[in-house]
Amino acid sequence: MRVHLHPQHRTVEVTGRRRVGQLLAELGILPGTAMVIRGELLLTEGEVLEEGDEVEIRAVISGGAV
Amino acid sequence: MKCTRCRVKAEVELRSHNAGFCRPCYLFYFRRQVERAIASEHMFTHEERLLVAVSGGKDSLALWDVLAESGYRTTGLYLGLGIGTYSDRSHEKALKFAEQRGLELRVVSLQEEGPGLAIPDVAAATRRVPCSACGTMKRHYFDTAALAGDFDVLVTGHNLDDEAARLMGNVLHWQRDHLARQRPVLLPTHPKFVRKVKPLYLLSEYETAIYAFMRGIDYIVEECPNAAGATQLLYKDVLNRLEHASPGTKLSFVREFLRSAQPAFAVTANEEPQECASCGMPAYGTLCSFCRLVREVEARRSPSRAAAPA
Secondary structure, X not given: OEEEEEOOOEEEEOOOOEEHHHHHHHOXXXXXXXXXXXXXXXXXXXXEEOOOOEEEEEEOOOOOOX | OEOOOOOOEXXXXXXXXXXXXXXXXXXXXXXXXXXXXXXXOOOOOOOOEEEEEEOOOHHHHHHHHHHHHOOOEEEEEEEEOOOHHHXXXXXXXHHHHHHHHOOOEEEEEHHHHOOOOOXXXXXXXXXXXXXXXXXXXXXXXXXXXXXXXXXXEEEOXXXXXXHHHHXXXXXXXXXXXXXXXXXXXXXXXXXXXXXXXXXXXXXXXXXXXXXXXXXXXXXXOOOOHHHOOOHHHHHHHHHHHHHHHOOOHHHHHHHHHHHHHHHHHHOOOOOOOEEOOOOOOEXXXXXXXXXXXXXXXXXXHOHHHHHOOO
16 A cells, blocks of 8 residues: 655555554554544544555644744 | 444544544534633633634644634734745645635734844844744734734634643743743733633644644645754654553643642742833833844844944
């Protein structure tokens, strides 16, 4: 499957069926710090991703000035 | 996973609340959380005029969306920081959001306010951390815009993660005066100040991002280029690791601080401010922090002029 990472503007190819939570762990992304989007829908950690899926992982952290 | 409210398939899981939501229920939940914060902290009423500081990011646009949808009298304020294409794109997002909804957006551009006032120029001239200069500039222009526009309240999109990171920094350095002012509502300490409120203070940035996504809000996803290496991001990372190990940590950290500890610091707050000798805005010395910063920039740009008496 193709995984688009934003805002890094990077795409990675991942082979094999797996749950969203597992994909995040493999990419070193903590749940709650990024949205996982397939098409027009958000996915929870328990959702299963199939081989041909295309998903976006969009980080939600912003900041600078305290 | 099923929606906690209506039992259909959930699209969102919130571990901190031990809950899941489908899209309609999530939007209901989010709006209700904002309304509860506004009501419980007596932030503002439907009759008051609100100036909403918008950056083009998810938090401020999500907040403006909720407030406008709820019938509050809002005007947006976008401050152009002059941070290259990042500021250009942020401006576009804020403008597009306002135009699509028929909302008024006021724009102040630092580059047009004076030479050398864009954040990268100020940071370079004063050798300050960009985020520090940015904070000083924002506070001044937000205050002056609220005063000039005769607004009742200044509303910002600070979220739970912002507040938790700020609290961590204030506690690590025991910044008693900062802890005294860390509240979701800051009442004016001078006639030239307006009430400042943070309706998203108990909603995480994950929650605001989800709301923005579900509402189709086109916000700037990119991080401010100056934020790389910022201390606040380090604190957020630490807090997110704690949150992962123990969901709800950020919420209880901020909520319990406000409930149990903050009142003790509030009694140590500084005296009321005087007026700045240069711009007339409230100041805790002869000059306000903005004018001190501008003097510093001028001194770097033209040492002889800055040395002359005011």
